[in-house]
Amino acid sequence: MAECPHFEHLLVLPRLRVQNANAISSPLTHGFPSITAFLGLMWALERKTGASGLDLQFNAVGVIAHQHQEQITDGGFVNAFRLTRNPVDKTGGTAAIVEEGRIHLDISLVFAVRSQALQDEQSAPGIAARVREQLGQMRIAGGSLVESSAPRSRQRPYVVSLTGDAEGQQRLFDRLKLRLLPGFALVERPDLLEQRHQALLATQAEATRLDAWLSLARINWHWQAAKENGQGEWQHDRQDLGWIVPIPLGYGALGALQDPGSVINARDSQTPFRFVESLYGIAQWLSPHRLHSARQLLWYTDSQPDDGLYRCRNDYRPTPVHEFDFD
Missing domain, CATH: 3.30.70 (Alpha-Beta Plaits)
Structure with missing residues (x-):
């Protein structure tokens, strides 16, 4: 690694x-x-x-x-991007909104x-x-x-x-x-992704890491019935997880590496070209005072052209929290 x-x-x-x-x-x-x-x-x-x-x-x-x-x-349940109106085109018509x-x-x-x-x-x-x-x-x-x-x-x-x-x-x-x-x-936070994957496998034998990633990307609510009176309450699965977010972590190859200049309209004709798609993972926004070393803060690249992986990595590892019973 x-x-x-x-x-x-x-x-x-x-x-x-x-x-x-x-x-x-x-x-x-x-x-x-x-x-x-x-x-x-x-x-x-x-x-x-x-x-x-x-x-x-x-x-x-x-x-x-x-x-x-x-x-x-900021109004309504579904948010939308605030878009800009572009100038009219050369014919005087309304330009398309990108x-x-x-x-x-x-x-x-x-x-x-x-x-x-x-x-x-x-x-x-x-x-x-x-x-x-x-x-x-x-x-x-x-x-x-x-x-x-x-x-x-x-x-x-x-x-x-x-x-x-x-x-x-x-x-x-x-x-x-x-x-x-x-x-x-x-x-x-790859550890959170692995934990959620194992939790899903306990109830869904065919669950994949994509299922775990999608599960962590949202807040999942479920009804928890009380054993005593049967009334229960709604609960979510974000307890003690912190501010976690789904992020892209780099790119995975979709095909072989192409020779420089062999792909028409490529941005750079001097560099080998490759078609790729995004790789995804789970990250966390953490207050800097919780970091223990500079390496936990930093992101760096891990390029593996033979395997078709161009990935960003971070060396943060959570510190185990020990609970003590003083009774």
Whole structure:
């Protein structure tokens, strides 16, 4: 199984205000941009900073959401996206409406970086400021960076160097977690998917992981009759699960890898091409103070071309909760 690539520094870009980002993360999910969008941003930022003379190797990214505002109607049981009216076409007629989901975000990005330049504590703040400046020229999940309402002191980018011993690294990460509050970090929860699958198998022998994923993607209500008087009550299955969400985790191949330029109208004629579909999993929004290490926050890629898998991974593992009986 893949592991998070080695890194020595955390480059933190806090309190970013993103307007009109893509809220449709996959054909089946919406509500927040896909984690693949942030990994794509990381690679684009690495190329952009490299072209400007900065020697930075970006290996992973963490996303903390402080606020979100999905552009949907707030009336009625079924929500719908708020769509924009496009200008008239060349004949003067009404242009077709392309349904697109948009969302406004207040987020912080944490990049896991390797760089000799960041070893110098004097130059690190200047490098972080240059990266933030170049990020302002880019799109984040299709959205535009605009002026944030957060205090200037909280918008200033900074570098956390994790080059000391384990105790020192933990102390620095504990401070970082507090600076990221209030907010929620997105972490992967494959254990919840496996638990729900096993629970479904107990009553449905043919239940699949897709059934488990769909079950976790909704709130399931059932009537629980009381043994004493038979009255009972309605109960749901979200007890103690936290804020869990279905998300896309990457892409799975639908066919063989095609030679560069062999597919007509491909975006890049210099890169091999492959038709893919989305892979799905379960994630959880978790307060940063509940994380125990930087690796639990970070997302990285796990590409297995021979198996047709291009997947995003996160190393979060829940801490067992022990109940003690003091009676």
